[in-house]
Amino acid sequence: MSENARNRLLLALSIVMAAIYLFPLYWMYVTALKSGSEMFATPPSFWPSSAQWSTFAYVWESRNMGRYLWNSTVIAFGAVALIAMLGTGCAYVLARYRNIWVDIGLFLILMFQVLPASLMITPIFVGFSQLGLLEYPRLAVILAITAKSMPFFVVLVRATFMAVPMELEEAALVDGNSRIGAFLNIVLPLARNGILVSAILIFMQAFGEFVYSKSMIQDIQLQPASVGLNSFMGPNTSEWNNIMAYATMYVTPILAIFVLLQRRIVSGLTSGALK
Amino acid sequence: MKRVFSSITDGRGFDLVLVGVPFTFLLALSGLPLLYNILMSFQEVDMFSLGSVIRPFVGFRNYLDLFTQPETVSILKNTIVFVVGSITGQFLVGFALALFFWINFPGASWLRGLFLVSWVMPGLVVGAIWNWILSGDFGVLNFLLQQTGLMSSNIFWRSDPNFSLWAVILANIWLGTSFNMILLATGLSAIPADLYEAAEMDGANAWQRFWTITLPMMRSTIGAIIALGLIFTLQQFDLFAAITDGGPNNSSNVAQYWAWDLSFRQYDFGKGATISVIMTVFVMFAATVYVRSTRHEVRG
Numbered sequence: 344m345s346e347n348a349r350n351r352l353l354l355a356l357s358i359v360m361a362a363i364y365l366f367p368l369y370w371m372y373v374t375a376l377k378s379g380s381e382m383f384a385t386p387p388s389f390w391p392s393s394a395q396w397s398t399f400a401y402v403w404e405s406r407n408m409g410r411y412l413w414n415s416t417v418i419a420f421g422a423v424a425l426i427a428m429l430g431t432g433c434a435y436v437l438a439r440y441r442n443i444w445v446d447i448g449l450f451l452i453l454m455f456q457v458l459p460a461s462l463m464i465t466p467i468f469v470g471f472s473q474l475g476l477l478e479y480p481r482l483a484v485i486l487a488i489t490a491k492s493m494p495f496f497v498v499l500v501r502a503t504f505m506a507v508p509m510e511l512e513e514a515a516l517v518d519g520n521s522r523i524g525a526f527l528n529i530v531l532p533l534a535r536n537g538i539l540v541s542a543i544l545i546f547m548q549a550f551g552e553f554v555y556s557k558s559m560i561q562d563i564q565l566q567p568a569s570v571g572l573n574s575f576m577g578p579n580t581s582e583w584n585n586i587m588a589y590a591t592m593y594v595t596p597i598l599a600i601f602v603l604l605q606r607r608i609v610s611g612l613t614s615g616a617l618k
Numbered sequence: 619m620k621r622v623f624s625s626i627t628d629g630r631g632f633d634l635v636l637v638g639v640p641f642t643f644l645l646a647l648s649g650l651p652l653l654y655n656i657l658m659s660f661q662e663v664d665m666f667s668l669g670s671v672i673r674p675f676v677g678f679r680n681y682l683d684l685f686t687q688p689e690t691v692s693i694l695k696n697t698i699v700f701v702v703g704s705i706t707g708q709f710l711v712g713f714a715l716a717l718f719f720w721i722n723f724p725g726a727s728w729l730r731g732l733f734l735v736s737w738v739m740p741g742l743v744v745g746a747i748w749n750w751i752l753s754g755d756f757g758v759l760n761f762l763l764q765q766t767g768l769m770s771s772n773i774f775w776r777s778d779p780n781f782s783l784w785a786v787i788l789a790n791i792w793l794g795t796s797f798n799m800i801l802l803a804t805g806l807s808a809i810p811a812d813l814y815e816a817a818e819m820d821g822a823n824a825w826q827r828f829w830t831i832t833l834p835m836m837r838s839t840i841g842a843i844i845a846l847g848l849i850f851t852l853q854q855f856d857l858f859a860a861i862t863d864g865g866p867n868n869s870s871n872v873a874q875y876w877a878w879d880l881s882f883r884q885y886d887f888g889k890g891a892t893i894s895v896i897m898t899v900f901v902m903f904a905a906t907v908y909v910r911s912t913r914h915e916v917r918g
Contacts, residue, residue: 353723360715361729367747367792368735370758374750383756386765429643432636439633448637450909455648457905459853461874462894465881466651466658472668490647493640521628544738551740553856558882569742573859576746583750590743601738608738609731613804 368598375399375587382584395584402588406575408568412593414481415567418556419549421485422492423542429489430496431538435530437497438504456494460554463491468558480560484567487555492545499544499611503537504530540611543604547597568593652898658891665885680892689868696783697872703784704854705847707791709840712798719799720806730803733796741793745860748789752776752861779869782862786870789857794850798843805839806832841911848904852897873897 362369374382375398376391402408437445437452467487468477476483507530515525531538553569560566572593575586601608625631659680661673684690719730736744751759754774763769775785809832817827833840852874858864864871864879871879873893881890 350723353721354725357719357723357726357729360718361732364733364792364795365735367744367751370751371743371747385756385761387756387758387761429640433640436633436637448641451641451644453905453909454902455644457849457853457901457908458648458652458898459855459874459901461853461855461878462897462901463648463651463655464878465887465890465894466655467647468881469658469663469668469887470651470654473671486647490644493644497640522632523627526632547738551742551856553740553742553859554878557859558878569740569856572742572746576749576860578863583753583756586746587750590746594739594743597738597740598735601735602732605728605731605734609734609800612734613800 371587371590371594374584375591377584379584383581398584398588399592402585403592406571406589408571408589408592410564411566411568411571414565415550415569418481418484418488418552418567419546421481422488422549423546425485425489426493426496426545427538427542430493431500431531433493434497434500435504435526435534438501439509452494452497455490456498458491460487460491460552463487464554464558467555471559477559480562481565483559484552484555487559488549488552491555492548496541496545499541500534500538503534503541503611506537507533536607537611540604540607543600544608544611547600550597655891655894655898658888659895661888663887663891668887676888680888684889684892689871693868693871693873693876696868696870697874699783700787700790700854700872701848701851703787704790704794704851705844707787708794708798708847709844711791711795713802715795715799716802716806719803730799733799736793736796741854741856742860744789744793745857748785748792748857749776749861752785752788776862777866779866782866782870786857786861789861790851790854793854793857794847797850798847801843801846802836802839805836805843808839809835838911842908845904845908845911849901849908852901852904 373389373391376394376396377388378391378393378395381388381392437448464487467490471477471483471487476486511529511533512525515529516522520528551569552567553573556567556570557573560570572586572589575582575589580586622631626635660675660677661667662676662680663673667673715730715733719726751757752775754760754772754777757772757775759775760772763773764771773781775781775788813831813835814827817831822830855874855878858870858872858875862870864875868876874897877890877893877897879890880893881887
């Protein structure tokens with residue numbers, strides 16, 4: 344078999360595998376476009392006979408999705424801003440030195456990273472309610488997400504700072520920059536892309552966060568889209584086309600960002616996760 | 619005052635501030651809750667005593683109560699099945715895919731990256747989609763299984779106690795496979811190619827090369843990935859909320875979901891804290907294994 348034919352065969356095979364793997368995603372889009380009766384047809388149709396685009400407008404209006412997505416955005420932006428402010432400097436220092444204290448710091452970071460949210464929510468909820476923080480539920484969720492996700496951000500961004508040559512910073516210091524000046528003018532711009540990709544990853548996670556929001560935000564006006572989806576799916580629901588339309592509007596922006604930045608996200612993820 | 623300020627902008631103080639502030643934050647919002655959790659596991663905490671720190675001290679009663687409750691054993695068993703089933707599935711499928719995409723052909727790395735879509739999606743959306751796919755009467759999985767002749771009647775994945783846990787495991791395998799694959803692919807690409815060339819010259823076939831080179835060279839990567847898998851499966855919550863809600867009759871309940879359920883549905887925060895303490899010990903153990911298996915690799 345020639346090289347060319349082999350490549351084509353492998354490509355076809357891998358496309359088939361990707362198609363099988365991504366079938367759930369396809370099924371979400373197809374179901375969202377089906378009518379109420381077509382959705383329950385046997386055998387199920389794998390292509391909508393007449394696409395019901397009006398479902399999207401109907402679900403957007405009736406479920407008040409604008410409000411839900413706005414709350415998700417507020418929470419995700421708040422968490423990312425706080426994480427980037429606190430985590431970037433921390434990652435920089437942990438990347439710059441090699442000693443026992445850095446090792447201890449990294450170990451602590453990892454320990455904080457692995458704590459499951461569903462286990463931490465009990466003490467956080469009780470503690471926050473005693474401090475009165477639950478009066479500001481979205482802020483409470485932002486703080487909780489920050490504590491949960493900052494360690495991951497630090498690990499990812501630290502890998503980026505490791506790739507910035509130390510000599511550049513030293514040269515800036517010799518030229519009369521202060522530490523803070525060298526950090527802001529030399530190191531930070533060089534690490535900008537890595538920080539941005541990590542921030543986007545954290546944003547996508549925070550955008551879909553569920554445990555903390557479900558437990559701490561009682562007021563429906565302030566709930567994010569994940570909680571909204573959860574309350575949409577009652578135990579005996581039959582509105583699957585509407586639910587899938589909701590899910591479509593919720594994830595499509597995330598998927599679009601992912602497909603655009605796929606290469607960077609994958610390489611950022613692999614550089615941080617195993618080191 | 620001036621000396622302190624100049625140290626912060628241009629000296630040791632700069633590093634200390636950069637590292638000190640986030641660590642203070644983390645200790646306050648993760649470290650303290652951890653300790654508070656332990657304290658609460660020895661107290662009786664309900665809706666009425668929520669506001670006070672000094673609550674009735676009950677010693678080990680929460681722990682003893684939990685282990686005499688009838689559902690405890692089955693929930694712990696579910697947790698083990700969930701963890702082992704998920705990790706095995708994710709790892710095997712992920713490894714097979716990683717090995718396939720290891721063959722170099724144009725488009726391989728782009729298509730491989732596409733799989734990570736499952737990882738960036740909100741867990742609740744993944745759960746909603748699988749909930750619909752696994753639906754008993756109209757689910758597409760049942761249809762496909764019957765078409766291919768693998769089974770003759772519909773399985774009620776979500777409401778049959780024999781299958782409800784496996785419904786969540788199936789969704790979790792789908793969710794975690796891509797992450798396993800990407801990390802395994804990174805490990806594979808780090809194996810020096812000349813090892814394979816040498817083995818090929820010595821006449822080793824593909825099967826022998828896999829067992830004598832690939833697996834031994836991947837040992838620490840595989841250890842790290844299994845530890846990470848343990849950490850991730852013990853964090854899984856959204857899929858339970860979206861697919862089975864722990865039911866029917868606790869048949870798909872696992873420890874991390876139960877802890878939340880005790881606290882936020884039954885308002886028994888003391889017991890919720892007790893399970894959390896026990897599970898946290900397991901998670902920290904997994905994290906230590908992870909650190910040990912990555913330590914031998916060249917860092918940075």
